[in-house]
Amino acid sequence: MVNTTVLGFPRMGSDRQLKKLVEAYWNGKVTLPELTSGAQKIRASSWDQMKSLGLDFVTVGDFSLYDHILDTAIMFNVVPPRFQEHFKNELDIIYSEVASNTFDLSKWQDIYFALARGIENNKSTQNNCVGEQDCNNQKKDGGLPSLEMKKWFDTNYHSLVPEISSESDYKLVNLSLVEEFEHAKKLGHNARAVIVGPITFLYYCKLKDSLNEDSNKYSHAKKLIKVYAELIIRLENAGCEWIQFDEPILSTDIDDNIKEYFQYFYKNIDLELENQKKNLGVVNYKKKIKFLLANYFGDYNDILSLALELPFDGYHFDLVYGKKDLSESLFRNYSTDKVISLGIIDGRNIWKNDSAESETILNAALKYIPNISAISGSILCDESNPKLNRSLDYQSRKKLQSEIFKLPLLPTTSIGSFPQTLELRKYRQQYKKGEITKDEYDEFIYKKTEQCIQWQLDLGIDVLVHGEYERNDMVEFFGENMTGFTTTKNGWVQSYGSRCVKPPIIYADVSRVRPMTLEITKFAQDKAWEISNNKNIRVKGMLTGPVTIIQWSFVRNDVHISRVAEQIAYAIREEVLDLEKNGIEIIQVDEPAIREGLPLRSENHEVYKKWAVNGFKLSTSGVKNETMIHTHMCYSDFNEILPLIKRMDTDVLTVENSKSDLKLITENCDFAENYHAGIGPGIYDVHSPIIPSKKEIYTRLAALLKVFEKDALWVNPDCGNKTRTEEQVDLSLKNMIAVAKELRALI
Ligand code: MET
Numbered sequence: 001m002v003n004t005t006v007l008g009f010p011r012m013g014s015d016r017q018l019k020k021l022v023e024a025y026w027n028g029k030v031t032l033p034e035l036t037s038g039a040q041k042i043r044a045s046s047w048d049q050m051k052s053l054g055l056d057f058v059t060v061g062d063f064s065l066y067d068h069i070l071d072t073a074i075m076f077n078v079v080p081p082r083f084q085e086h087f088k089n090e091l092d093i094i095y096s097e098v099a100s101n102t103f104d105l106s107k108w109q110d111i112y113f114a115l116a117r118g119i120e121n122n123k124s125t126q127n128n129c130v131g132e133q134d135c136n137n138q139k140k141d142g143g144l145p146s147l148e149m150k151k152w153f154d155t156n157y158h159s160l161v162p163e164i165s166s167e168s169d170y171k172l173v174n175l176s177l178v179e180e181f182e183h184a185k186k187l188g189h190n191a192r193a194v195i196v197g198p199i200t201f202l203y204y205c206k207l208k209d210s211l212n213e214d215s216n217k218y219s220h221a222k223k224l225i226k227v228y229a230e231l232i233i234r235l236e237n238a239g240c241e242w243i244q245f246d247e248p249i250l251s252t253d254i255d256d257n258i259k260e261y262f263q264y265f266y267k268n269i270d271l272e273l274e275n276q277k278k279n280l281g282v283v284n285y286k287k288k289i290k291f292l293l294a295n296y297f298g299d300y301n302d303i304l305s306l307a308l309e310l311p312f313d314g315y316h317f318d319l320v321y322g323k324k325d326l327s328e329s330l331f332r333n334y335s336t337d338k339v340i341s342l343g344i345i346d347g348r349n350i351w352k353n354d355s356a357e358s359e360t361i362l363n364a365a366l367k368y369i370p371n372i373s374a375i376s377g378s379i380l381c382d383e384s385n386p387k388l389n390r391s392l393d394y395q396s397r398k399k400l401q402s403e404i405f406k407l408p409l410l411p412t413t414s415i416g417s418f419p420q421t422l423e424l425r426k427y428r429q430q431y432k433k434g435e436i437t438k439d440e441y442d443e444f445i446y447k448k449t450e451q452c453i454q455w456q457l458d459l460g461i462d463v464l465v466h467g468e469y470e471r472n473d474m475v476e477f478f479g480e481n482m483t484g485f486t487t488t489k490n491g492w493v494q495s496y497g498s499r500c501v502k503p504p505i506i507y508a509d510v511s512r513v514r515p516m517t518l519e520i521t522k523f524a525q526d527k528a529w530e531i532s533n534n535k536n537i538r539v540k541g542m543l544t545g546p547v548t549i550i551q552w553s554f555v556r557n558d559v560h561i562s563r564v565a566e567q568i569a570y571a572i573r574e575e576v577l578d579l580e581k582n583g584i585e586i587i588q589v590d591e592p593a594i595r596e597g598l599p600l601r602s603e604n605h606e607v608y609k610k611w612a613v614n615g616f617k618l619s620t621s622g623v624k625n626e627t628m629i630h631t632h633m634c635y636s637d638f639n640e641i642l643p644l645i646k647r648m649d650t651d652v653l654t655v656e657n658s659k660s661d662l663k664l665i666t667e668n669c670d671f672a673e674n675y676h677a678g679i680g681p682g683i684y685d686v687h688s689p690i691i692p693s694k695k696e697i698y699t700r701l702a703a704l705l706k707v708f709e710k711d712a713l714w715v716n717p718d719c720g721n722k723t724r725t726e727e728q729v730d731l732s733l734k735n736m737i738a739v740a741k742e743l744r745a746l747i
């Protein structure tokens with residue numbers, strides 16, 4: 001028998017109902033009971049939609065008020081010590097209730113959002129840190145930092161990173177999943193529960209072990225087995241028939257250590273269930289509930305035979321991104337008493353499904369579908385093409401540039417955007433609705449830009465930006481100004497928490513029709529010269545690179561992606577050259593998404609690196625050696641992509657890293673030892689409303705100065721300022737600039 005189902009359903013709602021609800025709760029406009037019932041309504045309407053589409057199962061557990069990894073962490077009591085301490089009273093009540101089998105979900109709500117968003121100004125945490133690592137994390141005078149974020153595999157969604165240690169006390173303390181299941185059942189749905197599998201969960205966890213330095217985070221699977229089993233028994237008792245364990249980690253290169261714990265957990269979970277049931281006095285303790293192993297985003301590759309030996313009742317195969325599974329031993333060795341789940345619709349893109357193709361896959365599930373990975377015939381393959389390379393190497397360019405720019409040591413700059421204020425958003429909306437004219441809108445944008453220049457001159461920042469007020473989104477803006485793109489009204493994709501983006505669609509050949517940023521950048525530069533009466537004040541041109549434009553769009557799939565990259569790169573190159581011709585001498589081409597595009601399997605890395613690196617170089621290397629090229633990247637393990645970054649050959653790289661407390665760059669020194677061009681490691685976290693203190697900035701800069709050459713270091717926030725308020729930006733930049741100036745005098 002063939003059933004139809006989905007692995008999960010978008011949680012945000014077509015009109016971002018969830019975002020609005022959650023933000024209203026944060027702003028105190030909606031009460032906790034209203035939040036709860038609002039969320040229930042959103043879930044229920046998704047189930048209705050799944051049912052009316054004719055699916056045989058609905059899913060529960062795929063919904064989340066903020067993030068599904070955070071949900072998993074909360075469910076199993078993974079609360080970092082700083083929050084345990086802060087919420088001691090609340091947690092004591094929760095734990096004592098749990099001990100008497102009472103689970104009050106509402107008691108978790110504020111703790112949950114605090115982990116996600118941090119807490120401002122918490123005096124009680126002052127001077128309570130143990131060891132340097134904790135000190136960094138405590139933001140002594142600035143409250144409690146939220147959990148870090150990490151990209152969800154190769155997508156642009158950000159998950160939170162739970163913190164575990166040998167002291168983690170895993171226990172089942174939150175039953176929201178069971179409650180959701182019961183709700184769906186009451187509404188008459190046949191629901192499958194979706195949970196993040198332990199290995200994927202641990203992949204997202206960060207080990208903060210001060211006690212046990214050699215500890216291996218995956219070994220925590222041994223401890224987690226108990227709490228997972230407890231949860232499963234509760235779901236089974238509630239009448240749940242299927243559990244889907246999401247383990248997309250299987251689509252990555254997994255080492256023997258991960259393999260060992262993957263095998264350990266799923267081999268032993270049945271036994272654990274039986275033991276717990278026996279202890280509970282259940283007579284018929286054999287497992288009734290069924291397990292589906294869901295791997296997606298790629299193929300099982302060499303883990304397939306191991307996975308097939310484990311006691312799962314069904315397996316999901318991603319036949320869109322994991323085509324290789326089809327060709328392998330899949331159907332040859334597949335036991336007929338196991339359910340097979342075939343992912344034949346591309347859930348990550350918007351193209352209407354080719355049902356003839358799906359039929360072919362279904363009918364002859366054994367046939368190999370060749371992987372279209374032909375990157376040939378593109379200029380991006382030809383490393384030595386002069387169009388891809390600057391004529392001088394970095395050191396020689398640096399000499400030329402330092403003579404021209406005369407920047408001080410530790411030059412200060414920002415990443416580009418300035419606050420998208422309520423007023424600005426109102427103007428944009430009015431303009432989009434046709435309530436104000438283009439001239440009125442432009443007048444406002446230019447006024448804001450001028451004010452931003454004045455503001456930065458007052459602050460004394462060394463390299464200015466125009467503020468990016470004219471763009472709502474760094475990809476959408478370029479999409480709107482090039483051919484081959486179209487936009488959607490409701491194609492929302494969750495980025496993190498309540499934040500959503502609306503990726504454009506690339507449906508045809510891309511080219512630039514007109515200059516896109518020239519006018520406003522030139523305006524900003526002229527204003528800067530006029531106001532300061534100083535030709536040495538420079539405004540950075542601000543563009544988005546081809547990789548990020550591709551990663552954050554729905555891309556046509558009828559030509560190889562390197563073709564699309566090549567076309568976008570030519571368009572950006574034209575813009576770069578126009579800026580340069582008009583006196584812009586520092587140009588930043590942002591590539592925040594470069595890491596997330598890296599294929600999950602290393603065997604596919606080189607093809608990606610080729611088009612990604614060369615796409616960036618084609619965009620930027622047409623300039624004179626005197627022109628300074630910056631790039632910016634976020635959310636990356638920079639050590640991991642160091643060779644790729646070096647190949648990009650930029651003059652200055654600014655990176656997000658303050659959420660990782662500079663550890664990636666300072667402790668694990670690969671990066672510092674091997675990267676010798678200009679570098680601006682984000683000196684504070686713009687994602688948090690907390691103002692970084694001078695002391696904190698000083699400590700970080702001092703740490704950086706120990707590992708980087710002083711004339712290579714730039715001082716900047718870790719990402720754009722657009723989500724902050726003007727006041728927050730002002731105070732943060734003031735502190736940052738003051739510290740840079742102080743330190744400059746000392747080194
Ligand atoms: C996500 S990276 C953002 C870079 C962009 N220039 C900005 O400042 O917003």
Ligand SMILES: [Zn+2]
Pocket residue numbers: 415592632633634656718719720
């Ligand atoms: Zn960024």
